[in-house]
Amino acid sequence: MIEDLKKLEVETQNDLESVTDKKTLEALKIKILGRKGLFASLAGRMGEVPAPDKPAAGQELNRVKRILEESFKEKEASFSAVSPETKSLDATMPGTFALPGGIHPLTQVTLDVTRIFERLGFAVVDGPEVETEYTNFEALNIPLDHPSRDSFDTFYLDNGKLLRSQTSTVQIRVMEKRKPPLKIIAPGKVYRPDATDATHSFMFHQIEGLMVDEGARFSDLKGILLAFANEFFGAGTKLRFRPHFFPFTEPSAEIDLWSPTRGWLEILGAGMVHPNVLRGVKIDPEKFTGFAFGMGVERVAMLKYGVEDIRMFFENDIRFLKQF
Amino acid sequence: MKLPISWLKEYIDVSVSPERLAELLTLSGTAVERIEKKGGEAVLDIEVTTNRPDCLSILGLAREVSALTGERIKKVVSSQKSVVSEKIKPKSLSPVYCPPSTDYRFTIRIEDKKGCPLYTARLIQNVTIGPAPSTVQRNLELVGSRPINNVVDATNFVLFEMGQPLHAFDADKIEGGVVVARSARKGEKFLPIDGPELTLDEKTLVIADAQKVIAIAGVMGGKRTEVTASTKNILLESAYFDPARVRQASRLAKISTESSYRFERGVDPSQVAAASRRAATLIGQWAGGSDQGMAEKIAGSLPKPPRVFLRPSRLEKVLGQAVPAGKILKTLQNLGFSPVKKSADRIAVPGRSGRRDIRLEADLIEEILRIEGFDTIQPTIPVTKHGLENIENKKIKQIQELKKYLAALGLHEIITYSLLPGRLIRADLPGGVSRLRNPASAEQEYLRSSLLPGMLQTIAFNINRKADALKLFEIGNCYKAEKESTRLAMALYGHWEKNWKRKSEASFYDLKGVVENILGHLKIDPTHWPSLIDGKLMRIEPTVTKFFDIPNDVYYFEINWDELTNDSIRKKLSVETPHRFPSVRRDIAFIVDKGKSVGELSILIKSTSPYLEEVLLLDEYVGKNIPAGRRSLAFSLVYQKETGTFTDAEITALQNKVGDALRASYKVEFR
Incomplete structure (x- = not known):
């Protein structure tokens, strides 16, 4: 008896869910709560219940009745709130509010990346794209007439200034003005006279991070980048740190990301800030240590979204942009 | 740098697989880009960073392998004894090199002591030019060097083995018995072994004889003194050249060789003489001849790494x-x-x-x-300490917020190139004023001073791909009059709204609405709006849109971002309690000359009464029943009093004042 009541309750609730018009609701109500309805027939079986179980069965009978009545009442109310006019509308016609536009995928990636570093205590800063030879090279310990400049071929303006070839210039600008502790993250455009193809562009975006403090360690650099990768690329992301050479860091590392389908993919350059760089901005390298890291936004975006040609980011085909 | 495992094994035992070796090297800084298989031989292709020229040789890499695996390097090179002793060391002031029992007299003269601090020359007589042993040829092919003959191959072999570039001259073609290291003379001609004749100048360090240049130092030897099949006697050069000078010469001549690549990065001066000796041994073995010894001239100071x-x-x-x-x-x-x-x-x-x-x-x-x-370093998370000073850049945050806001308003962000091609530089189009000194291509000639050319290009690009409605914005840096600034641009093209209920073409006023919307969002005091909008909001000239093949009107707004973030134009937020008494709204419609702007009319209307809370344009009508040159305007006026409600008589009086003012000033005609 009690089981049957429970079953009726559940089935009726389910049926009510799928009712979409008043007529069906009316029919259902008669079927369940009508004088000859299912509930009435169950109530009629009360006599069959053994005496000791009667109080419990009676309680359950009342409870189910109350619930079913409430449910029907609620459903009826929901129908009467809809004006007759609404019911005559074709609700499948499209809405007429303008669809949103969107932010560029490179901006999206930049926001995602900087947000993670902000949570780790880094402040977002920027710097100019037109830079001096000093900030772009000398201050970063890149000597003139050295092969290490080859990877930093640069556009020059007639006034002797240049278009920065890396966002590391922002490090210099910040450190010249402020004293440690420093934790900054600097996104921006950089320029290199590369021939343009599917993976190279003469203009691209970088995000540069820097921490300088008493006791900033290489292990901290590893921890910060691991935390970033796990949040950005997903938990369990595997990174590989490889020694590399950058004039402005020592030790220097390149960091690869493990892809099950493509193997190790290089995504970051990093290292401990070179003592010469710190000295150049009048920070005592004996007292303070620091680390810096940088990544290419396009590269990360291509990896994350499966974009195969870097030029798509700058063509701004609206059909491409709308997908982000 | 290519590392054939078989060649490496001549100097060190390698018990691990090529794959494992590649991993070991990669994880210690000499990144193996790929493992090539050449005829069954594994060759590691290694990216050597510019700070590690010592790894540009098989022996150098063997040392890395030794440090990684603990294996000892076999003594192959240093056990080689020179054929004759090296006792001929000319006095540094008059370094005349007269090998015994020969007719040769060579004077080594170093005019550029900084460019060439160390030069050695060795005479080897009576060689027989022919092919090098096939195993040697094979090794050279594996590292990507073409076998030439036994003498040249010996120099190349030593270059790859020890990292010291050498050059063999045909001794009989050197004129005047001198070998001079000097700067080239302006206009001096030189025909290299490979490539066309070059005209040099004093920036290039050369090796010359009494007459002419016989080599660009460290880069390439000359055709005239090249070792050929008929060469009998050889002058073998081994030297230390200044990296910057070699780099400069290589760039000027546009010749990059295995030799210049190593000199630019810095060779090991302590190996200069040893390499000469090694090459002499190999030439003796492969080409015969007799080694007459080496002359060494130290003219300048050699780099000495500090303790x-x-x-x-x-x-x-x-x-x-x-x-x-x-x-x-x-x-x-x-x-x-x-x-x-x-x-x-x-x-x-x-x-x-x-x-x-x-x-x-x-x-x-x-x-x-x-x-x-x-990988042995365990990652840690540093403690964040903050100074009192707020380092964060407000501008970046504001831009990030505005981008999201504009996207919500229906605009798409674009990012266009900051460098513009010359063909987009036109008198009627702001854009490029700063030309690059070294543009890489005609597509990247000018640094933009405006976002407009990029915007129009993007619109044209999308129209070509059948887009019929574009709402775009870009925020990016521009450069004008030696100043870099961040600018915001917005453009509308085609439909503003297009759905089954409403269709409208984008208009000047739609874009103005967007601008007003963001000014409001940025909490900019409305009294500043006109100055922020006027002149910055425009319909692009048809001559310009036509140039871009854009068939319809483009509405465009561009502003220097700094103008929007100036704190002085921001609304001071102080909350006013909403009025207790209800306001009264009255509409007013009249016909007025087209020349009178809604702006000036609104100001006039507002000036008639302190109770006028709001003056809002309701409608504009031009056409039937309106005389040419005039238009009908309808305004809604909202009156509000702090102290109570208005009586009808009061309102009528206020409305009459508005009417009188309009009639007096603008000769309007009420409807």
Whole structure:
């Protein structure tokens, strides 16, 4: 008896869910709560219940009745709130509010990346794209007439200034003005006279991070980048740190990301800030240590979204942009 | 740099697989880009960073392998004895090189002591030019060098084996018995072994005889003194050239060779004589002839890497993990250094001439770390300490917020190139004023001063792909009059709204609405709006849209971002209690000359009464029943009093004042 009541309750609730018009609701109500309805027939079986179980069965009978009545009442109310006019509308016609536009995928990636570093205590800063030879090279310990400049071929303006070839210039600008502790993250455009193809562009975006403090360690650099990768690329992301050479860091590392389908993919350059760089901005390298890291936004975006040609980011085909 | 495993094995035992070796090298800083199989031979293709020229040779890489695996390097090279002793060391002032029992007299003259601090020449007589042994040819092919003949191949073999570039001249073609290291003379001609004749100038360091240039120092020898099939006697050059000079010469001549590549990065001066000796031995074996000994001239100072001290405590401080001093000493020894433990926390490491990149303690710390393995360092998260000063850049935050807001308003962000092609530079189009000194292509000639050309290009690009409605914005830096500024641009093209209920073409006023919307969003005091909008909001001239093949109107707004973020134009937020008494709204419609702007009319209307809370344009009508040159305007006026409600009479009086003012000033005609 009690089981049957429970079953009726559940089935009726389910049926009510799928009712979409008043007529069906009316029919259902008669079927369940009508004088000859299912509930009435169950109530009629009360006599069959053994005496000791009667109080419990009676309680359950009342409870189910109350619930079913409430449910029907609620459903009826929901129908009467809809004006007759609404019911005559074709609700499948499209809405007429303008669809949103969107932010560029490179901006999206930049926001995602900087947000993670902000949570780790880094402040977002920027710097100019037109830079001096000093900030772009000398201050970063890149000597003139050295092969290490080859990877930093640069556009020059007639006034002797240049278009920065890396966002590391922002490090210099910040450190010249402020004293440690420093934790900054600097996104921006950089320029290199590369021939343009599917993976190279003469203009691209970088995000540069820097921490300088008493006791900033290489292990901290590893921890910060691991935390970033796990949040950005997903938990369990595997990174590989490889020694590399950058004039402005020592030790220097390149960091690869493990892809099950493509193997190790290089995504970051990093290292401990070179003592010469710190000295150049009048920070005592004996007292303070620091680390810096940088990544290419396009590269990360291509990896994350499966974009195969870097030029798509700058063509701004609206059909491409709308997908982000 | 290509490393054939079989060649490597001549100097060191390798028990691990090529794949494992590649991994070991990669994880210690000499990144193996791929493993090539050449006729069953494994060849590692290694990316050597610019700071490690010592790894540009098989022996150099063998030293890396030794440090990584603990295997000893076999003594192949140093056990080779020279055919004759090297006792001919000319006096430095008059270095005349007269090998015994020959007719040769060579004077080595170094005019550019900085460019060429060290030069050696060796005479080898009566060689027989022919092919080098096939195993040698094979090795050279594996490292990507074309076999030429036994003498040239010997020099190339030593270049790859030891990292020291050499050059063999045909001794009989050197005129006047002199070998001079000097700057080229302006206009001096030189025909290299490969490539067209060059015209040199004093920036290029050359080797010359009494007459002419016989080589661009460290880059390439000349055709005239080239070793040919008929060559009998050889003058073998081994030298140290200044990296910057070689780099400069290589760039000017647009010739990059295995030799210049190594000189630019810095060869090991201590190997100059040894390499000459090694090559002489090989030439003796492969081409016969008799080695008449070597003359050496040291003219300038050679780079001497300093002694560096390493504190294990500092290493721990920088890395976040300690490495025992004993292990540090062992690693340094395996890398060819001779470290001396001076005290518990001080290890003296004398400079090694092959490792000029080691100049600071940090460099040694990296050496230890890369051999230990970067993976041995356990990651930590640093404690964040903040100064009192707020370092965060407000501008970046505001831009980020505005981008999201504009997207919500229906606009798409675009990012266009900051460099513009010359064909987009037009008098009627703001854009490029700063030309690059070294544009890489005609597509990247000018640094933009406006976002407009990029915007129009994007619109045209999308129209070509059948887009019929575009709402775009870009925020990016521009450069004008030596000043860089961040600018915001917005453009509308085609439909503003297009759905089954409403269709409208984008208009000037739609874009103005967007601008007003963002000014409101940025909490800019409305009294500043006109100055922020006027002149910056426009319909693009049809001549310009036509140039871009854009068939319809483009509405465009561009502003210097700094104008929007100036704090002085921001609304001071002070809350007013909403009025207690209800306001009264009255509409007013009249016909007025088209020349009178809604702006000036609104100001006039508002000036008639302090109770006028709001003056809002309701409608504009031009056409039937309206005389030409005039238009009908309807305004809604909202009156509000602090102290109570208005009576009808009061309102009528106020409305009459508005009417009188309009009639008096603008000759309006009420409807």
